Amino acid sequence: MLRFGTQLHARISKNGLYASNTFVCNSFISLYANCGLTDESEQVFHEMPKRDVISWNSVIQGLGQNGCSRKALEIAETALDSNVCNENTFIAILTSCSHAGLVVEGLNYFNLMSQKYGIEPKLDHYICAIDMLGRAGRLQQAYDLLRRMPFAADSVAWSTLLNACLIHKNITEGRSAAREL
Structure with a gap:
């Protein structure tokens, strides 16, 4: 799957269809994250000219599930500061905190969901x-x-x-x- 995905990524990039298509970029973020390639996943995210909430959630979730919780939370903070968040953003954040043992931070995010962002848990x-x-x-x-x-x-x-x-x-x-x- 990874080999096919990287070949497809190269072909789409070569044809100029890559950066302008948020859906395609989001798919590559998830592909690389699911294969444990967090640097590649993050690179796709940072190269995107336009990101949606799925882009943010995918990179946060991918980093968190691969042991990069601190980096995931840094990106999450940027998303939250930009008010690009939804229920799934907080699932990704809480999961990252859980897997890294960041209980205080996790409980803080859990409380901020409703208090600051109006998202009821x-x-x-x-x-x-x-x-x-x-x-x-x-x-x-x-x-x-x-x-x-x-x-x-x-x-x-x-x-x-x-x-x-x-x-x-x-x-x-x-x-x-x-x-x-």
Whole structure:
């Protein structure tokens, strides 16, 4: 897939169709990120003359999923400062924070969603925050957040907490989560 993608990228670039087509550029950002080539993904992003929210989300998500969370958050800050964000932007940000153990930053972004950007957290945002807290061993906080959600927790939310309990060997919270499944 990567070889075909890079050949296609070269051909499209040579024909001059590349930079002017946001959809095509977004596809290459995702392709390179999914193959672990964050430098190439970021290069496509920076070469784009015009970016949309999908461009921003793709590069943030790609960097975060490949262990470049600090760089992902730097780009996220630029997107947020430019008010180019949506619900998916915060999924990418929270996931980046979760995978890097950046709990304080992640909770700050979670709170800013509604306070500053007017985006009410949905179930997926809560699950990202629960995962972030759980990975950091803050199981009681994760459990409390799950219980405080303004909607019913689904099996994914409870499984996320249960997984964290298993990793951190917290039998009490784990039993509570398992009973809810």
